[in-house]
Amino acid sequence: MTLLAFASPRFFLRSILFFVSPLLLPSAATAQAPPKTVIRVERPKVRAITAFINLDSGQYQAQIADTLKMLKYARTVFETRGYEVQTIRISTQPFPEYTGGMTTEQAVAFFKEYDALAEKEKFDASIGPAMPGAGDSADQADLLAEILRNTKVLNASLIVAGDDGVRWNAVGAAARVMKKLSETTKHSQGNFNFSAIAMVPSLTPFYPGSYHTGLGHQFAIALQSANVVAAAFKDAGNLTAAKQRLTDSLSTEAFAIQSLAQRVDRDTGWAYMGIDLSPAPLKNISIGDAIENLTAQPVGSSGTLTAAATITAAIKDITVKQTGYSGLMLPILEDARLAQRWSEGQISLDALLSYSAVCGTGLDTVPLPGDTSADQLSLIIGDMASLAFKWRKPLSARLLPVAGKSAGEMTEFDNPYLVNATLQPLHRAVGQP
Numbered sequence: 001m002t003l004l005a006f007a008s009p010r011f012f013l014r015s016i017l018f019f020v021s022p023l024l025l026p027s028a029a030t031a032q033a034p035p036k037t038v039i040r041v042e043r044p045k046v047r048a049i050t051a052f053i054n055l056d057s058g059q060y061q062a063q064i065a066d067t068l069k070m071l072k073y074a075r076t077v078f079e080t081r082g083y084e085v086q087t088i089r090i091s092t093q094p095f096p097e098y099t100g101g102m103t104t105e106q107a108v109a110f111f112k113e114y115d116a117l118a119e120k121e122k123f124d125a126s127i128g129p130a131m132p133g134a135g136d137s138a139d140q141a142d143l144l145a146e147i148l149r150n151t152k153v154l155n156a157s158l159i160v161a162g163d164d165g166v167r168w169n170a171v172g173a174a175a176r177v178m179k180k181l182s183e184t185t186k187h188s189q190g191n192f193n194f195s196a197i198a199m200v201p202s203l204t205p206f207y208p209g210s211y212h213t214g215l216g217h218q219f220a221i222a223l224q225s226a227n228v229v230a231a232a233f234k235d236a237g238n239l240t241a242a243k244q245r246l247t248d249s250l251s252t253e254a255f256a257i258q259s260l261a262q263r264v265d266r267d268t269g270w271a272y273m274g275i276d277l278s279p280a281p282l283k284n285i286s287i288g289d290a291i292e293n294l295t296a297q298p299v300g301s302s303g304t305l306t307a308a309a310t311i312t313a314a315i316k317d318i319t320v321k322q323t324g325y326s327g328l329m330l331p332i333l334e335d336a337r338l339a340q341r342w343s344e345g346q347i348s349l350d351a352l353l354s355y356s357a358v359c360g361t362g363l364d365t366v367p368l369p370g371d372t373s374a375d376q377l378s379l380i381i382g383d384m385a386s387l388a389f390k391w392r393k394p395l396s397a398r399l400l401p402v403a404g405k406s407a408g409e410m411t412e413f414d415n416p417y418l419v420n421a422t423l424q425p426l427h428r429a430v431g432q433p
Contacts, residue, residue, distance in 0.1 A: 044225035161198035276324030288337025300346030362395030
C-alpha cells in the first residue's frame, strides 16, 4: 500500500493547503491587484442620417432649412452618446415629379442652385431616380445625365427593375448615362454619384440610390460597421461562433442607435423609419479584411460566398427596425482590401454577382476600362437587374468606366472616399488565370 492509503482525510487536506496556500495568498510584492486587461470594443460610425422630404421647387430653400434643423439636432444627439456622424443627407421623391414643365435648361439651372446650397450647408443630397415608372420616357435619363455632369454633390439613380420585372428600356438608358458621365466629368468621377437600381425600396439611407415615394418628413440611419464585423470574425473559430458573435455585437449597437433615433422622432416629429445594417466599409475600415479574418483566404477565393451568406444571416437576425439594403456591401473602390484583390484579379464581375445572390448590394464602385461600350454596360446592368428581380432583393450597379484608361492601367480618381486600383479586362481569354 502507498502512504496515501494510511493518511487521514484531515492530514491529506492540510498537506494540500500547505503546498497550495502560498499560491493563493498575496505576498508583499503582489499585494496590489494586477491591472485589468482592457479589451477594445469596436463601435460603428453613423455613415448617414438621411431625411426624406417631398421637395417643392418653389419653396425648397425653406424646406431645406427646416430639414437641416432636425438633422443637426439628430447629429448632436448621436455625437453626445459617442457616435461619430459622418454625413447628414436629404433625399427627395423622384426628381421628374418636381421638374415637370421645366425645360432642360431650367431644370439644370435649378439643380445647380440646389447643388450650391448643399455644398454651402454641408449636406449630401439625392434627387431620387429617373424613370420611376415602367413606361417612363428615356428623356428623363438624358436630363439626369445633364444634371449630374453640371453639379458637384448631387446624387441620383435610375430604376431598371421593379415588381413588374426588368425594364430593358431603362437598362439601356442607365448605360448611356454611365457612358456620358465617364466621358464628360473630371477623372470620369461623375458615375460615383449615380447608380442603376433594381428592387431598391423607398427610404433607403445609403447613396446614391436613395429616394422615397411616401409622405416625407421621415428619416433613417445608415451605419459604417465593417470594423464590427472584422472584430467579431477575428479568431472566431467556426462559422456558427462567427455568426453569433456578429449578431450579438452589432445588435447591441443597433438597439442603442435605434433608441437614440426614437428620441429624435419624439423630440422633432420626424418619423423614424429604421436602420440599414449593411456593414459599409471605408478604405482601411475594410469588409474585405473582415471576410479574410473568417476564411483565412483572399477575398474571391473559395469560402467568400459562405462568408457573405454568414454576414447577411447575422444581420437578418437582429430585430431592430430595418430599412434599405441591410445586406453585405462589397464596394470595390471604397475598401482598400477589396481594391487590392481586384487589382490582383482575385475578384471578378461574375464573382460579385454570385455573392449578391446570397447577400449584398450588387456591383458597387467597380472600375472598368474606358473603352467599355454602352452595349457592354447594358449587359452588366441587365445581369444585375435580372438577379435582383429573380430573388426579389435590392441590388444596384455603380459602374466606373474610366475614359482614356485601358486594362492593366491604374485609375486616377481624386476622391477622398475612393481607393485607386488596376483596371481589369471585361473578359479574360480561355485558360488565362
